[in-house]
Amino acid sequence: MSSTSGPAAEPVPVTVPTSVAESVPAAESGPANPSAPNLWEELVTAALLGTDRRTPPVHGPGHGHAPGHRHQAPVVLLDAAAVETVRRRAGLRPAQAASRPEPAPQDPRPALPAAAARRLALLLADRPGTGGGGRRGTAPDLMELLPQWLAAANARGFGAPPQVLPALLDAARGRTDLRPAALTFAGSRAVWLARLNQDWRFALRATPGGGAALPRPDDVEGTRRLWQEGLFAERVALLSALRAREPAAARELLTTTWPTERAEDRLMFLDSLRSGLGPQDEPFLEEALADRSRNVRATAAELLSALPDSALAGRMAVRAGACVAVDPMRETPTVVVEAPHECDASMERDGVVAKAPAGRGERSWWFGQLAEAAPLATWPARLGGRTPQELVALPVADDWQGDLHAAWCRAAVRQRNAEWARALLGTPSAPEAGGPGAVSLAERAKLLGTLSAAERSAWVAGFIATHGLSEAFQLLGVCTVPWSGPLGRAVVDALDIARDAGSYPWSFSGVMGLAERCLDPEQANRLEGLTSIPEEAEDASPGAGGYWAEAFQRLVTTLRLRAKMTEELGTPLSPSGV
Known part of the structure; x- marks a missing residue:
């Protein structure tokens, strides 16, 4: 054999001739020499460079590298490759066994009822991509029901069946919104598994101390x-x-x-x-x-x-109050605003950001920060003892109303002031652009968050009854689950009206998805009448009636499934549930 060279990723395994195998000493035919862990890589290098340039790295008696034997290097390389191939195929050198992992911690919580355990397995099996793609038709979206199922199971104090923990952690790995409820349900065994599988290491980050208990209060x-x-x-x-x-x-x-x-x-x-x-x-x-x-x-x-009683709030009240007044010289009392002309060092120290965002005037930017940080009690005292409702109703001169009312919105949310929130929201029947002070759907949703659950639902129900569903999605998202009776009826009525208008249901897919998760299951019977395909009007979108019937059938099926899930879990230990 001449010197070996050329591009080769790895020498081709060579069958060991009997004469060669018999000539290999016992030490050579045993496990790989621990002092030469990279022997295979060295043989590959010698084969690539050629034995004229690199002497084969052969160890053991009978394979010396004396100069007189250099012409035998190609044979020695092949012999060594053959022996090393046998070694690699034979397996690993026996080693001391690794220490066994500690047993999984016991879960003292009660086990799930058998029916609920089967339901959980079905919910976890309905992973994204397992449904074959395409339209779901009337089938419920089981993965979207999993968060509610977990919330209900956690409220009842159940522990997770060990056999579902891998699938549960896989689901939580792909959905960060699912992690808190999933890890609560999985318990301490989630941390135990996360230490054995890096794919689940998020459980270590999400658990205080990676599963280690926090110190006792007296420690x-x-x-x-x-x-x-x-x-x-x-x-x-x-x-x-x-x-x-x-x-x-x-x-x-x-x-x-x-x-x-x-x-x-x-x-x-x-x-x-x-x-x-x-x-x-x-x-x-x-x-x-x-x-x-x-x-x-x-x-x-x-x-x-x-x-509100902090020194900073007092300083902000003085600054903001100096910018706003009621002009008594006008025929109708009018709020006038004189925004600050500079942002001094004391304002910056109190949190006012001097540089305005792109497209925003500096003075309005500074004024908005002052007004939102001032205690809301500043304004009745500063503006003639008027109530929040009266102040919000006053006209504001020179196009400052948007800035002033937006700042009041942010202040009401920050200070959790329900009275101001009601004034800024206005009545549900107010124009669709919002109440006198609400500047966006996002602001209205935040203002609603300061109200009680019942008042919040009643306001949104009134809004939907007046304006329909076109702007209701964000508002529905802040309502408690399941929706109250009036809110649920308002949503169903609005969906019925949208169907009769001849549009396609996917224009309301967001609201329909919320309804599947948030409607009270008792609404299922009322929805039965909407699952049939109606006669289509001449101006209706082609096939819209069939699509609506399919969407309502999926909604009914989902609601009944949620009711069944609740029944399988048993009586809740707290008022929350599916």
Whole structure:
């Protein structure tokens, strides 16, 4: 054989001749030499470069590399490749067995009823892409029912069957919105499995301490050690848990390391103070107004403005009040606005961002920040003792109404002021563009969030009864599930009207999807009459009646499935349910 060269990814395995196998010493025919773990790669290199340029890396007696034997190098290379091939095919050297994993923790929660366990398996089997694609027809979207099923099972205190945990974690891996409920249902075994499979490592990040229990309330030393030595996620979880039970202790813990924390970490830690926010937090937040991070300063200012009696809220009230007045010289009382002409250093320290976004005037940008941070109690006192309803109804001069009312909207949401929210929302029958102060659907949805669940549902039901479903999607999203009777009836009536108008149902696919998940299952019987194909009017879209019948049949089927799911899980332990 001449010297070997040419592009080869790996030598072709060579059958070992009997004479060669018999000539190999016992040490050579055994397991691979642990001192030469890369022997195969070295043989490949010698084959690629050629034995004239690289001596084959052969180990063991009988295969020396004396100069007089150099002409035998090609044969030695092939012999060595043959022996190494046998070694590689024979398997691995026996090694000491790895330590066994710790047994999975016990789950003390009650087991699911058999019917509910079967239902869960079906829900998890209906993964995206398993339905063959195309239209669903009248079949319910089972994966969209999984969040409700998990919420109901968690409310009843059930534990997850071990055999479904891999599928459950796979589902949660693909849907971040599913993770909190899925990990609650999976319990501590989710963390145990996540340590064995990197695909599920999100469970370690989402679980405080990666499954390690937080220190007991009376374990001062354990709390201090975890705060100083724990991973960032562990520290956030610790601070949030401590804040929930002892707000002052959590704040004091944060102050011990605050100067040495990174800016992005300070921002996350500061955000945890939203829970249990009170006047006792003001001194710490005032100090944070001087932080070197702009985002930290802005968050501290936002939190302080949510405390109506704070010094910052008082400073903002003075600044904003100086910009707004009622002009008594006009025939109709009118609000006039004189926005600030500059953003001074004291305003910036109190969280006002000086640079306006593209397309926004500086003065209106500064004014909006001042007005939203001022306590809402500022305005009745400043503007003649008028009620919020009266103030919102006043005309505003020089096109400042949008800026003023938008700032009041943000203030009502931040300060959780239901009275101002009602005034800004207006009546449900107000023009479709919104109440006098609501500037967008998003603002109205946020304002509704300050009201009680019953009042929220009643307002949205009235809005739909007046305006239909064209702008209702965002508003429906803030209503509690299942929808109240009046709200459910309003949605069904509006869908019926849309069907009679001759449009296609996919124009309302978002609302229809919400209805499948949020309508009270008791509405199923009322919907039965809409599952038949109606006679189509001449001006109707071709085939629209059939598509509507299919959509309503899917809605009915889904509602009945939800009712069955509730029945399978049994009596809830809390008012929440499917």
